[in-house]
Amino acid sequence: MDALKTYRQKRDFAKTAEPEGATPSLTPGALRFVVQKHAATRLHFDFRLELDGVLKSWAITRGPSADPKEKRLAVQVEDHPLDYAGFEGTIPKGSYGGGTVIVWDQGTWSPLIPGSDPHDGLAKGELKINLEGHRMKGGYVLIRLKPKPNDRTPNWLLIKERADEHARPGSAAALVEPDTSIVTGRTLEQVATGVKVERAPPPKTRKPSPVPLAGGGRGAAEPRARTATAFIPPQLCLSSDRAPTGHEWVHELKLDGYRMQAHVHAGRTTLYTRSGLDWTGRFPGAATGLARLTDCIVDGELCALDEHSRPDFAALQAAIERGTTGALVFFAFDLLAQGATELRSRPLLERKQALATLLDPAPEGVRYLEHFSAAGEAVLRSACQLGLEGVVSKKADAPYVSGRGAAWMKAKCRGRDEFVVGGWAHGPTGKAGGRLVLLVGAHRDGRFVYLGRVGSGIAEARADALLKLLEPLRRQTSPFTTTPSGAEAWVRATLVAEIEYEGFTGDGKLRQASFKAIREDKDAKDVEAPTEPTRVKDDPASPLPPREGPGEGEQHARPQARIVRPATPGLTHPEKLLWPEDDVTKQDLAAYYAAAAPRLLAYIAGRPISIVRAPDGITGQLFFQRHAMRGQSSLIHQVLIRSEKLPYLMVDTPEGLAALAQLGTAEIHPWGAPVADIEHPDRLIFDLDPAPDVPFTSVIDGAKEIRERLKALGFGSVCKTTGGKGLHVVVPITPTADWPTAKAFAKSLSDAMAADSPARYLATMSKKARTGRIFLDYLRNDRSSTAVAAWSPRARPGAPISFPVAWTQLTAKLDPASYTTRTAPTLLKKPDPWEDWEQMARPLP
Numbered sequence: 001m002d003a004l005k006t007y008r009q010k011r012d013f014a015k016t017a018e019p020e021g022a023t024p025s026l027t028p029g030a031l032r033f034v035v036q037k038h039a040a041t042r043l044h045f046d047f048r049l050e051l052d053g054v055l056k057s058w059a060i061t062r063g064p065s066a067d068p069k070e071k072r073l074a075v076q077v078e079d080h081p082l083d084y085a086g087f088e089g090t091i092p093k094g095s096y097g098g099g100t101v102i103v104w105d106q107g108t109w110s111p112l113i114p115g116s117d118p119h120d121g122l123a124k125g126e127l128k129i130n131l132e133g134h135r136m137k138g139g140y141v142l143i144r145l146k147p148k149p150n151d152r153t154p155n156w157l158l159i160k161e162r163a164d165e166h167a168r169p170g171s172a173a174a175l176v177e178p179d180t181s182i183v184t185g186r187t188l189e190q191v192a193t194g195v196k197v198e199r200a201p202p203p204k205t206r207k208p209s210p211v212p213l214a215g216g217g218r219g220a221a222e223p224r225a226r227t228a229t230a231f232i233p234p235q236l237c238l239s240s241d242r243a244p245t246g247h248e249w250v251h252e253l254k255l256d257g258y259r260m261q262a263h264v265h266a267g268r269t270t271l272y273t274r275s276g277l278d279w280t281g282r283f284p285g286a287a288t289g290l291a292r293l294t295d296c297i298v299d300g301e302l303c304a305l306d307e308h309s310r311p312d313f314a315a316l317q318a319a320i321e322r323g324t325t326g327a328l329v330f331f332a333f334d335l336l337a338q339g340a341t342e343l344r345s346r347p348l349l350e351r352k353q354a355l356a357t358l359l360d361p362a363p364e365g366v367r368y369l370e371h372f373s374a375a376g377e378a379v380l381r382s383a384c385q386l387g388l389e390g391v392v393s394k395k396a397d398a399p400y401v402s403g404r405g406a407a408w409m410k411a412k413c414r415g416r417d418e419f420v421v422g423g424w425a426h427g428p429t430g431k432a433g434g435r436l437v438l439l440v441g442a443h444r445d446g447r448f449v450y451l452g453r454v455g456s457g458i459a460e461a462r463a464d465a466l467l468k469l470l471e472p473l474r475r476q477t478s479p480f481t482t483t484p485s486g487a488e489a490w491v492r493a494t495l496v497a498e499i500e501y502e503g504f505t506g507d508g509k510l511r512q513a514s515f516k517a518i519r520e521d522k523d524a525k526d527v528e529a530p531t532e533p534t535r536v537k538d539d540p541a542s543p544l545p546p547r548e549g550p551g552e553g554e555q556h557a558r559p560q561a562r563i564v565r566p567a568t569p570g571l572t573h574p575e576k577l578l579w580p581e582d583d584v585t586k587q588d589l590a591a592y593y594a595a596a597a598p599r600l601l602a603y604i605a606g607r608p609i610s611i612v613r614a615p616d617g618i619t620g621q622l623f624f625q626r627h628a629m630r631g632q633s634s635l636i637h638q639v640l641i642r643s644e645k646l647p648y649l650m651v652d653t654p655e656g657l658a659a660l661a662q663l664g665t666a667e668i669h670p671w672g673a674p675v676a677d678i679e680h681p682d683r684l685i686f687d688l689d690p691a692p693d694v695p696f697t698s699v700i701d702g703a704k705e706i707r708e709r710l711k712a713l714g715f716g717s718v719c720k721t722t723g724g725k726g727l728h729v730v731v732p733i734t735p736t737a738d739w740p741t742a743k744a745f746a747k748s749l750s751d752a753m754a755a756d757s758p759a760r761y762l763a764t765m766s767k768k769a770r771t772g773r774i775f776l777d778y779l780r781n782d783r784s785s786t787a788v789a790a791w792s793p794r795a796r797p798g799a800p801i802s803f804p805v806a807w808t809q810l811t812a813k814l815d816p817a818s819y820t821t822r823t824a825p826t827l828l829k830k831p832d833p834w835e836d837w838e839q840m841a842r843p844l845p
Contacts, residue, residue: 003054006078010096017089021081033109033131034085035064037179039188040099045176047074047158049109049129051118054079058156063176064136066160066168074142074156088181090192100192102181107133112141112161114520115494116472128161128472132281134182135175138166165323231276232336232344233402234261234299237392237410239417239530243376244393244409250349250371251379254390254410255331256311257303258521262290262330264298271302273521285326289365293358299334299400300369306634310387313498317517332359333369336400344400351400376411384413416516418442419451420524421495422479423487424470435605436463438515439487440497441480442529449529450480452510454499456601457653459637460676462515469495469518496522500654512597514654571662578617578664579799584821590661592793592821595828596801597654600791604670608639608648608678610786611660612667618795622666625649633659639675650675666795669786672742673735680735681742682841685787686750687777688727691770696725700810702753702761702774703727707807709749716840718833720804721816723794728787728802732841739783745844746778790834793821806833 004021013020032050037043038059045063048055058074065072090100111118112128121127125144131137139161144154160167168174179187243251259274260283269287271280280287286302304315304327319325335355336344343351352371359368371394372379380391390412398407419440426436437455441448458466473491478484501513574587593600613623627646628638635656638647651657651668660668672681688702703719706729710717717731733742750763753776763776780787788794788802803819819827 003052003079004081007080010078012095016091016095018087018091019081019083021083031109032082032085033107033133033136034103035105035133035136036087037063037102037104037188038097038099039101039192040091040097045104046077046101048080048085050082050085051122053082055082055084056122058142058158060158062173064140064158064160065172066166066175067172068160068162068164068167068169070172071157071159074158076154076156086183088183088186088191100188102186102188102191103183104178105133105135105182107131107136112139113469113472115524120472125156135178138164165321231263231272232261232297233276234259234274235334235400235402235408236274236404237408238404238406240393240409240411243380243391243411245376247373248395248397249376249393250373250396251376251391251393252333252369252371253379253383253388254392254412255301255303255369256313256389256416257301257316257331260286260300260302260330261336262286262296262298262300262332264290264293264296266295267291275521275523275526277521279521282320283325283328286328286330286365289363290330292363293366294339296338296358297336298332298355298358299336300330300332302328302330304328308387311389313517326365328365330366331369332362332366333371334400346399347397348394348400349396380411380413389413389416416498416500417530418496418519418522418527419454419499419510420448420493420527421470421491421497422448422450422493423484423490424467425453425486425488435602436466438466438497439480439484440499440510440513441493442527443525444529447481448479448493450482450484451508451529452513453486454497454510454513454515456513456598456605457500457515459652460606460674466518494524496520496524496527512594512654514597571658576617576664578614578666579797580617580619581797582799582820582822584799586661586664588821589664589666589793590658592824593657593661594654595824596791597657599828599832600657600668600789601652601654603790604668605652606650606674606676607670608641608650608675609671609789610669611649611663611665612669612795613664614666614795615664617664618666618797622795633662635659641675641678666793668789668792670789671784671786672781673739677735679738679783681737681739681781682733682735682838684731684733684742684746685780686729686731686746687722687775687780687787688729689775689777690725691773691775693772694725694774696814696816697812698760699725699727699774700812700814702776703729703810704807705753706749709753713845714842716837716842718804718837719807719810720790720802720834721800721819722788723792723796723800723802723816723819725816730790730837732838734841734843737844739781741844743778743781746781750776750778803827804832804834809833 034048036046045060048057057077057080060074088103091098109129109131112130127142143157261272263270269290303311306312335351393409395407421438423439436458437453441450475490479493496519498516498519501510576586610626636659637650639650640647672683686706690699720728754761754763762773790804794800799821
C-alpha cells in the first residue's frame with residue numbers, strides 16, 4: 001500500500017515546489033518531528049511526526065500551547081513524505097494548501113512512556129509523546145475525539161502534559177509568539193515576498209542510535225551528533241554472595257547510578273546507556289566536562305551524591321526529572337579507546353593506568369574511580385559500613401569483553417537488582433484505593449518466573465506515577481509462567497524496576513522487598529533472575545539472638561548473654577543499651593525494624609507519625625517528637641498538613657526505619673488517616689486501658705464485647721496487644737466520614753458499654769473513678785491523636801511490641817509479655833494474623 005497516494009493525488013508537482021516524496025522507508029536514527037507555520041486560506045500550524053517512513057500530520061488552527069489547560073483542536077490530514085520536514089516556501093494560489101510555509105520548529109520525538117508502542121496509541125486514540133525541539137519541549141498527548149456525522153477527517157486534541165517541567169500554566173498563547181523560521185530566521189512575510197520560492201535545506205536533525213520500540217517500530221532519544229566510533233556493548237558482572245579473594249583480583253566500590261559510555265570525538269561527547277540509548281541531552285553538564293578530554297571512549301557511572309558524598313539514585317532520578325543535572329558526577333573506571341588506539345584487548349590495570357593519566361587533571365564533574373587490591377571481603381565490609389551498595393571485583397589482567405562473564409563479579413551489602421513488572425494490585429487487601437503493590441519477576445531458563453510482590457517504598461505520589469506507566473501496558477492474561485493469585489491487572493513485561501531486598505523466602509519469593517526506581521536504561525529482555533543475589537540465606541533467621549519465643553502463657557526468660565551482630569551501616573554507637581535490663585542495644589533495635597519492616601510499614605507507610613525516642617535508653621529521659629528537627633535524616637520524610645504550622649514525620653521504607661533506629665526510636669505512633677486524605681480517617685482505635693487491679697482476662701472480655709457490638713452494626717475488627725496490660729481493637733472503615741464523625745461514633749459505642757456495665761467500664765479519663773474498671777479511650781480517634789502502631793516496640797521493660805493477634809488467641813493463656821523484639825524471629829515466621837484485615841472496611845453511618 002502506498003502511504004503517500006493521497007498526498008500525491010492532491011498536488012500538481014509541476015506547479016508546486018513541495019517535495020513529491022520517495023517511497024517511504026525506515027531511515028536510521030531518531031524519529032523527527034516538525035511544526036510548519038502555514039498561511040493558507042486560514043493561518044494554522046501543521047504538526048508532523050515521523051513514523052513508518054512518513055510524517056503523520058495534523059493541522060492545528062491556533063497552534064500548540066504549553067498550558068496544560070489549553071486543548072487545541074488538531075485535524076488529522078494525509079501523511080506527508082519525510083523530506084517535507086525541510087520544506088519552506090510558497091505554494092501557488094489555487095493549489096491545494098496554497099500559501100506560505102515556514103519551518104516554525106523541529107527536533108526529535110519519542111514515546112512519553114518508555115517501551116510503549118506509538119502504533120497502539122494511534123489505534124486507541126491516545127498518543128503520548130515527548131518532544132525535544134527548539135520551541136516545543138516535554139510531554140504532550142494527542143487524543144482522538146468521537147467522530148461526528150459530518151467529519152471528513154479524524155479530529156484530535158493536542159494537550160500539554162501537566163506533570164512536566166516545560167508546562168506553562170496560564171500562558172496559553174506564549175508558545176506561538178515567536179514568528180520566525182527555526183531554519184532560516186525569516187518570517188512568513190519575508191518568505192512570501194522573496195524573488196523566488198525558497199527551498200530550505202533538509203533539517204539538520206542530529207540522530208542518535210536507534211531505540212527499539214514495542215511492536216518493532218523505532219523510538220528516539222535526545223538528538224546528538226554521532227562520534228567516530230559506534231557504541232560498544234558493555235562488559236557486565238556476574239552476581240556473587242561474597243567478594244572473591246586472591247592477588248589476581250582488584251576491587252572497586254559499586255556505585256548507585258546510571259552506567260554510561262562516553263564517546264569523546266573532536267570536542268563533542270555522546271553519552272550512551274548500557275543498552276546503547278543516546279542520553280547526552282539528559283546530561284549536558286557531564287557531556288561538556290568530558291568534551292575537554294582528548295578523543296577517547298570511557299566507561300563509567302553517572303551519579304548524584306548526597307551530603308556525605310555517597311551515590312544516591314533517588315537524587316539522580318529527581319535531578320533528571322527537574323532537569324537540574326549540572327551537579328552530577330561521572331565516575332570513570334575503564335578506558336576502551338584513546339585516539340585511534342583500541343585498548344579493549346589490554347589488561348585491566350594497563351587500561352586503568354592509561355585512564356588515570358588521561359584524567360590528570362580531571363575536568364570538572366569527572367572523577368577517576370580508584371581500585372583496591374586488599375582482600376575482597378575487607379573491601380566489601382568497608383563499603384557496607386559506609387552505606388554503599390557493595391563492590392565490583394575485576395581480574396587485574398583480563399581484557400575488556402562485552403557481555404556478562406566471570407572476569408567481573410559483584411557482591412552487594414543488601415540485595416538490589418532489576419526485576420520486571422508483570423502486574424499490580426492494591427493494598428494488602430486488593431481493594432482499589434489501597435497501597436499499590438507490584439507483582440514482579442525475571443527470566444530464568446527461557447521462562448518469565450514470578451518472584452513476589454513489592455509494596456514498600458511506593459508512596460502515594462510515586463504510586464500515581466507508576467500507574468501512568470502501567471496503564472498503557474495492560475493485557476488480559478498473566479505474563480508469568482505460573483499465574484500468582486491476588487493480581488488486579490496484568491501488564492506486558494516491559495517495565496523494569498529496581499528493587500532492594502533482604503534475600504529469598506523458602507519458596508523462592510523476594511523477602512523484605514522495597515521499590516527503588518524504574519530503570520528505563522535497562523531492557524526487560526535482559527533481566528535474569530538472580531541466583532545468589534545477597535549475603536542473606538533463604539532461611540529467614542533473625543538478625544537478633546537465635547532464641548525460640550515462649551508459647552502462650554509462658555513467661556519470657558531473659559537471655560544470659562547477647563550475641564554481637566555486625567553493625568547496621570550508618571548506625572552510630574550500635575552497642576548502646578536502649579533496654580538495659582533486657583540487654584537490647586541500638587543495633588538490636590535496628591535489626592528488629594529491618595526484620596519487621598514489611599508488616600510494620602504496611603501499617604504506618606504514608607501516614608504522619610509521632611515517635612518516642614530514648615537516646616539514652618528507656619531508663620533515661622524519653623522524648624515525644626511529632627515534627628522534624630534540624631539535621632534529621634532525609635530518609636525520614638517531612639509532610640506538611642493543612643492548618644498545621646510545622647511538618648510532620650513520615651516513614652515508608654526500611655531505610656527510614658533504620659533512620660528511626662539511629663534516633664533511638666522506641667515507639668512509633670501513626671495517625672488514623674493517610675497523608676493523601678488526611679481529613680478522612682480509615683481506621684478507628686478502641687483502647688482498653690485497665691486499672692492496675694483489673695485482671696487481663698477482664699480486658700480480653702472487654703475486647704470481645706466491643707467486637708460483638710461492632711459486628712451487630714456491620715463492622716469487622718481486629719485486635720492487638722499494646723505492649724502493656726491493655727488491648728487495642730482496630731476497626732477498618734471506608735474513608736468517607738470526617739474526624740468529628742469518627743470520634744462521635746467511637747464515643748457513642750464506648751458510652752453505651754459504660755452505661756450498660758458501669759462497674760466494668762468508664763468512658764471518662766477520671767483516675768479516681770478508674771479503680772477496678774477499664775477506661776474505654778475513644779479519644780485516640782481525634783484528628784491529631786495517635787495510637788501505637790502494630791509491630792511497634794514499646795519503651796517499657798522487657799522490650800515488648802504491640803503485637804497483632806487473632807481473635808482465637810484471646811484466651812486466658814495469652815501473655816502480652818511474650819511478644820518482644822527478641823521473640824520476633826519466631827513470630828515473623830508465622831502467618832500474619834491480620835492478613836486482609838482492611839478488606840472488612842465499610843463506611844460509618
